[in-house]
Amino acid sequence: MQTRIYHKADGRTLWLYGREPHTLPAQEEGEPAPEPHSHLRWHPVREEWVMYAAHRQGRTFLPPPDHCPLCPARPGGFPGEIPFADYEIAVFENRFPTLSRNPGPVPELPAVKAAPGTGRCEVVVYTSDHQGSMATLSTERRELLLQVWAQRFHDLYADPTIAAILPFENRGVEVGVTLHHPHGQIYAYPFVPPVLERESAAFSKRSWIEDLTPRLGDYLVAQAETALAFVPPFARYPYEVWIAPRVRKPLPTDLNPTELSDLATLLGEVTGRYDRLFGRPMPYIMVLHAAPRGDPTFHLHLEFYPVLRAPGKLKYLAGTEVGAGSFAADVLPEQAAEQLRQL
Numbered sequence: 001m002q003t004r005i006y007h008k009a010d011g012r013t014l015w016l017y018g019r020e021p022h023t024l025p026a027q028e029e030g031e032p033a034p035e036p037h038s039h040l041r042w043h044p045v046r047e048e049w050v051m052y053a054a055h056r057q058g059r060t061f062l063p064p065p066d067h068c069p070l071c072p073a074r075p076g077g078f079p080g081e082i083p084f085a086d087y088e089i090a091v092f093e094n095r096f097p098t099l100s101r102n103p104g105p106v107p108e109l110p111a112v113k114a115a116p117g118t119g120r121c122e123v124v125v126y127t128s129d130h131q132g133s134m135a136t137l138s139t140e141r142r143e144l145l146l147q148v149w150a151q152r153f154h155d156l157y158a159d160p161t162i163a164a165i166l167p168f169e170n171r172g173v174e175v176g177v178t179l180h181h182p183h184g185q186i187y188a189y190p191f192v193p194p195v196l197e198r199e200s201a202a203f204s205k206r207s208w209i210e211d212l213t214p215r216l217g218d219y220l221v222a223q224a225e226t227a228l229a230f231v232p233p234f235a236r237y238p239y240e241v242w243i244a245p246r247v248r249k250p251l252p253t254d255l256n257p258t259e260l261s262d263l264a265t266l267l268g269e270v271t272g273r274y275d276r277l278f279g280r281p282m283p284y285i286m287v288l289h290a291a292p293r294g295d296p297t298f299h300l301h302l303e304f305y306p307v308l309r310a311p312g313k314l315k316y317l318a319g320t321e322v323g324a325g326s327f328a329a330d331v332l333p334e335q336a337a338e339q340l341r342q343l
């Protein structure tokens with residue numbers, strides 16, 4: 001993988017990753033990003049951090065296609081975030097970060113413990129093509145994306161203040177997506193978020209995924225030599241799917257070339273099946289769960305939470321899910337797996 005590091009005029013970094021070296025000349029840049037103002041407050045009852053970023057209210061919301069900030073630069077066109085005429089995969093520091101290298105001052109708050117919102121928020125643009133999705137990318141491009149994720153883990157964990165890293169993708173207006181250009185994000189936190197903390201504790205006892213692997217028959221959606229896509233038998237969301245290497249690997253940097261390639265293939269398999277399930281692009285949240293800093297027993301995996309439970313019917317989180325954290329589902333995981341497998 002080739003890497004070009006470009007420093008934007010406002011101090012943010014842009015990385016251009018590709019199979020070919022990137023040598024195009026830089027074009028005019030857009031408006032500089034506003035100063036970030038991020039801080040954390042401790043929730044003493046849930047015993048977890050809440051992140052605040054007041055500057056985010058002004059962020060770009062569903063721009064017209066010729067004002068897409070992720071599209072490549074065109075002479076005389078709208079200057080977006082990537083001042084180049086083309087690229088393969090681009091990563092840049094978010095204009096409106098929830099966590100930042102320079103988060104600004106922590107407000108004086110007598111009633112609550114507060115801390116700087118130190119960390120990183122990066123945008124990962126999968127392609128220079130405004131149209132398309134994870135499902136329509138080539139397998140080679142998805143392989144490159146997995147290599148980019150691995151490189152970001154490598155670079156971000158070089159900063160000792162980063163405790164955990166979460167690549168994710170929000171897809172569809174139903175999950176609040178404000179830009180349709182195919183892209184995801186990466187959050188790098190100065191603490192281990194609650195979900196990763198719980199999974200890390202569970203994997204420290206045993207690899208639940210390695211335990212499940214030989215017994216997944218009815219739950220498999222697709223498989224490759226070194227990786228599996230399956231509906232977890234304990235799925236909380238209708239049509240939830242996980243993709244995991246068969247053998248425990250804590251971080252994307254631990255994956256071998258076959259595993260990278262198999263995971264890339266399954267990413268395409270799963271997202272393609274989602275889009276065929278209800279005959280429309282499936283809105284979803286995708287997260288990559290990998291080891292918090294220094295955790296040697298984590299088993300990395302991707303989790304997809306689709307937000308449709310039937311054509312035109314959204315799965316709303318409500319009383320029991322939001323108020324108690326206990327999920328109630330009306331699609332059985334084995335039925336969901338059967339349906340996805342048939343597509």
Ligand SMILES: [Zn+2]
Binds near residue numbers: 068069070071072
């Ligand atoms: Zn675009």
